[in-house]
Amino acid sequence: MQLQVIQQKIFEVRGQKVMLDFDLAELYEVPTKALKQAVKRNINRFPSDFMFELNDNEFESLRSQIVTSNRGGTRYMPFAFTEQGVAMLASVLNSPKAIRVLIFLYESV
Numbered sequence: 001m002q003l004q005v006i007q008q009k010i011f012e013v014r015g016q017k018v019m020l021d022f023d024l025a026e027l028y029e030v031p032t033k034a035l036k037q038a039v040k041r042n043i044n045r046f047p048s049d050f051m052f053e054l055n056d057n058e059f060e061s062l063r064s065q066i067v068t069s070n071r072g073g074t075r076y077m078p079f080a081f082t083e084q085g086v087a088m089l090a091s092v093l094n095s096p097k098a099i100r101v102l103i104f105l106y107e108s109v
Contacts, residue, residue, distance in 0.1 A: 003108045011065060011080075013058055018080035020054075020062075024089060028098045035093070039079060042092045050085035053077050 009023040021039075025032040039046060054062070054077045081089055090102035 006105065006108075011062055013054065013062070013080050014052070016080075016082050018082055019086055021079040021081070024081060024086065027101050028090070028093055028095065030093060030095070030098075035089070036076070036079065038092050039089070045088050045092060046085060049082060050088055051079050051081045053079055 006027070009019055009027075010017050011020070012018070021035055022032045025035040028035065039051065056077065058080075059077055086105065087102060090098040
């Protein structure tokens with residue numbers, strides 16, 4: 001895992017630096033659907049300053065910054081996680097990979 005790759009997956013939305021659910025799912029090596037389900041099962045752990053759902057305009061704006069394709073279309077808007085949300089997500093997923101990624105991110109800052 002390279003820090004530069006991770007830094008390219010950090011975007012500014014609503015004045016906050018965030019990572020999107022599909023990028024975090026890739027880092028944590030879980031399907032995006034499973035990540036979203038874990039969040040929904042534990043939604044009380046994700047207040048609005050930890051995570052929020054992008055609206056159509058925000059996603060379209062970000063899509064121009066993302067160098068990959070439009071991901072084949074999305075049925076649901078992505079969740080955006082702040083630094084605190086990324087940490088909470090690792091604890092909710094509770095997988096060895098998620099914890100290793102979280103430690104790597106904090107050691108790299």
